[in-house]
Amino acid sequence: MSRVWIVPEHNGERLTRPGREALVAGQRLAADLGVKAEVLLLGADVSAVANHLAASADLAGVHTAQHEALAVYTPGAYCDALAPAIEAASPAFVVFAHNYQTVDYFARLAQRLGAGLLPEVTAWEQDGEGFLWSRPILAGKMTSKVRMRGTGTVLLSVQSGAFSGDALAAGSAPVEALALGEVTADREILSIEDAGGNEVDLTKADVIIAVGRGVGGEDKLGPIHELAEVLGADIGASRPVIDSGWLPRDRQIGSSGQTVSPKLYIAVGISGAIQHAVGMKGSSCVVAINKDSGAPIFGMSQYGIVGDLHEVLPALTAAIRESREG
Amino acid sequence: MRVAVCIKQVPDTEARLRVAKDGRWLDEEDLPFIINESDEYALEEGLRIAEASGGEVVVISLGPARVKEALRKGLALGAARAVHLEDEAFSGGDALATGRALAAAVAKEECELVLTGSQSDDVGFGSTGSVLAGFLGWPHAWLVMGVEIEDGTAKVTREMESGKNEISRLPLPAVFEVQAGINHPRYASLKGIMKAKRKPIDTLAPADLGLSPEDVGQAGSRLEIVSVAFPDSGAGAQIIEGEPEQASRELVDKLRQEARVL
Ligand SMILES: Cc1cc2nc3c(=O)[nH]c(=O)nc-3n(C[C@H](O)[C@H](O)[C@H](O)COP(=O)(O)OP(=O)(O)OC[C@H]3O[C@@H](n4cnc5c(N)ncnc54)[C@H](O)[C@@H]3O)c2cc1C
Numbered sequence: 001m002s003r004v005w006i007v008p009e010h011n012g013e014r015l016t017r018p019g020r021e022a023l024v025a026g027q028r029l030a031a032d033l034g035v036k037a038e039v040l041l042l043g044a045d046v047s048a049v050a051n052h053l054a055a056s057a058d059l060a061g062v063h064t065a066q067h068e069a070l071a072v073y074t075p076g077a078y079c080d081a082l083a084p085a086i087e088a089a090s091p092a093f094v095v096f097a098h099n100y101q102t103v104d105y106f107a108r109l110a111q112r113l114g115a116g117l118l119p120e121v122t123a124w125e126q127d128g129e130g131f132l133w134s135r136p137i138l139a140g141k142m143t144s145k146v147r148m149r150g151t152g153t154v155l156l157s158v159q160s161g162a163f164s165g166d167a168l169a170a171g172s173a174p175v176e177a178l179a180l181g182e183v184t185a186d187r188e189i190l191s192i193e194d195a196g197g198n199e200v201d202l203t204k205a206d207v208i209i210a211v212g213r214g215v216g217g218e219d220k221l222g223p224i225h226e227l228a229e230v231l232g233a234d235i236g237a238s239r240p241v242i243d244s245g246w247l248p249r250d251r252q253i254g255s256s257g258q259t260v261s262p263k264l265y266i267a268v269g270i271s272g273a274i275q276h277a278v279g280m281k282g283s284s285c286v287v288a289i290n291k292d293s294g295a296p297i298f299g300m301s302q303y304g305i306v307g308d309l310h311e312v313l314p315a316l317t318a319a320i321r322e323s324r325e326g
Numbered sequence: 327m328r329v330a331v332c333i334k335q336v337p338d339t340e341a342r343l344r345v346a347k348d349g350r351w352l353d354e355e356d357l358p359f360i361i362n363e364s365d366e367y368a369l370e371e372g373l374r375i376a377e378a379s380g381g382e383v384v385v386i387s388l389g390p391a392r393v394k395e396a397l398r399k400g401l402a403l404g405a406a407r408a409v410h411l412e413d414e415a416f417s418g419g420d421a422l423a424t425g426r427a428l429a430a431a432v433a434k435e436e437c438e439l440v441l442t443g444s445q446s447d448d449v450g451f452g453s454t455g456s457v458l459a460g461f462l463g464w465p466h467a468w469l470v471m472g473v474e475i476e477d478g479t480a481k482v483t484r485e486m487e488s489g490k491n492e493i494s495r496l497p498l499p500a501v502f503e504v505q506a507g508i509n510h511p512r513y514a515s516l517k518g519i520m521k522a523k524r525k526p527i528d529t530l531a532p533a534d535l536g537l538s539p540e541d542v543g544q545a546g547s548r549l550e551i552v553s554v555a556f557p558d559s560g561a562g563a564q565i566i567e568g569e570p571e572q573a574s575r576e577l578v579d580k581l582r583q584e585a586r587v588l
Contacts, residue, residue: 074494075465075466076465100469100485100487103452103453103468104467104469104484105456106453107421107425107451107452107460108456108457110422110457111425111460111461116548116549117421117422117453117549119421119450119453120450132552136450137450138343138448139339139450140557141339141556142343142554142556144449144552144553144554144555145551145553145554146549147550147552148549148550149547149549154548186465186496187465187467187482187494187495188494191493192491193493195485195491231588239506240506243507245510255487256485256486256488256489257489258488258489263587264581264587264588271339284587285581285587287577287581293565296557298562298563299563300562301562301563302562302564302585303563303564303566303580303581303585304563304566305565305566305573305577306565307570307573311570312570315570315571315573315574318574319571319574320578320588322575322578323578323579323582323588
């Protein structure tokens with residue numbers, strides 16, 4: 001019988017939001033296969049999370065992998081703990097959240113196991129030949145449908161936001177401790193630090209104008225500043241703007257930057273890649289200005305203007321001034 | 327130190343993308359290709375490390391004839407040599423098949439350090455470098471934002487979510503998957519471009535790497551792309567038409583009256 005394992009991210013007490021999303025995706029996949037999913041928790045002491053899941057989630061079992069070397073994440077220790085367990089149980093699928101930690105180690109785990117690797121799944125359907133998986137390509141501009149060939153375990157990760165963590169199937173589950181072999185860290189963690197430049201706090205901003213690569217250069221930011229001034233807005237940016245040095249790093253919005261939730265978010269020359277989108281999802285009203293009508297950002301916005309930002313921005317600034325005076 | 331840098335050519339997404347007739351990938355006719363963004367940063371980092379240690383960079387790319395252009399650019403920027411994995415059998419590989427082929431090429435080159443980009447801007451597996459490391463049995467780190475080489479080890483800064491960095495130490499040889507923004511990539515000089523014309527590009531097929539055609543490309547992959555498509559557009563934004571002035575006025579009205587955010 002097929003088995004579905006889920007390796008959800010947690011903070012020692014509870015699953016994190018991506019962890020819950022992976023759990024829900026894994027439960028759905030298991031249901032499609034006519035089985036109940038199993039969870040595997042890694043850490044130095046995961047009893048709190050394990051007990052919480054055992055009392056709340058519909059699962060065939062919660063397996064705990066506890067070891068001192070798992071107190072701090074390293075790919076080597078995680079692979080050492082997971083590889084023999086997956087090998088012994090040979091689940092059809094192991095479901096992970098597609099976050100930075102997963103990507104750092106799960107391909108390595110697939111290589112070690114000779115398992116299939118299916119990153120960043122957003123959805124799936126079944127046809128006569130089995131599962132057809134959807135995943136984004138070209139920074140979300142297009143989607144692809146893929147199939148997994150051959151036999152043996154497939155490690156898959158689910159994209160952030162593709163599944164709602166609230167849709168958990170409730171129930172209970174037995175907890176069982178896994179016997180671990182040798183678990184060895186393959187990097188010496190020296191410290192975890194702030195990436196620096198935390199002077200600007202965009203998390204409390206009411207109105208944000210976020211600039212993307214489409215602005216075309218540091219010297220072209222004038223109209224952005226003008227619009228920000230009439231709106232009393234803060235300026236944020238997508239990553240390439242920061243990487244190019246057009247604005248300082250503490251203005252970056254997204255998975256490796258700040259997570260914001262303003263009333264109004266005006267995305268200017270931003271394509272809407274997932275790593276940016278996760279940082280702005282909490283905005284109440286999103287306006288996109290982009291010359292490409294097919295840019296994914298329009299799918300995340302309430303209002304859009306398709307056009308050259310260098311023409312639209314001055315017009316928008318003028319229109320706001322006008323409406324204030326009129 | 328000898329540093330191998332793996333680079334990939336990807337479609338320029340600024341160009342108009344069309345789906346190929348068979349629906350399985352993009353129509354590549356007239357499609358412009360560029361070096362993958364994070365790979366450019368990996369190359370710059372490799373050049374800096376090689377320069378500081380009196381070593382050299384070997385650029386490696388797997389792909390059809392067109393990727394020679396990317397390799398030439400690598401040579402023009404300062405790489406000493408280039409290796410091109412070119413054979414029909416290499417095409418259509420997933421991260422596992424491509425990582426296997428690249429690992430074999432790196433092993434041949436006797437390098438102490440391999441740098442790749444963190445993620446390709448086309449299929450975006452984000453996994454090829456760590457698979458490569460697995461085949462070599464070397465440690466690796468993904469999303470590298472800083473590398474300091476100190477007697478046989480590397481002190482590495484890795485990006486984490488929400489503005490944190492992990493600082494760690496790894497023994498060499500190792501594989502680092504470099505994140506965009508780690509440095510400011512240089513431009514090729516005219517002298518560099520001229521010099522690059524005389525630098526060697528080795529072309530290798532699976533047999534040259536001790537691999538069979540079944541181990542690489544689509545044949546060696548578990549994942550197969552069945553179709554590609556544009557997502558349903560239109561869903562989401564209410565698009566405001568018209569000249570910038572008129573559209574802007576209408577937008578301001580809507581933001582005031584419908585959305586009530588102004
Ligand atoms: C691990 C990882 C972490 C990341 N973290 C983040 C993050 O925290 N934040 C983040 O933003 N990104 C992040 N990224 C990068 C992300 O994947 C995208 O590359 C990035 O968000 C794209 O930025 P962009 O939209 O500004 O640029 P592009 O994708 O290049 O888009 C530019 C847009 O501008 C439009 N445009 C161009 N010229 C004009 C014009 N004259 N007028 C109007 N429109 C124009 C184009 O049509 C295009 O849609 C991360 C990537 C990785 C791999």
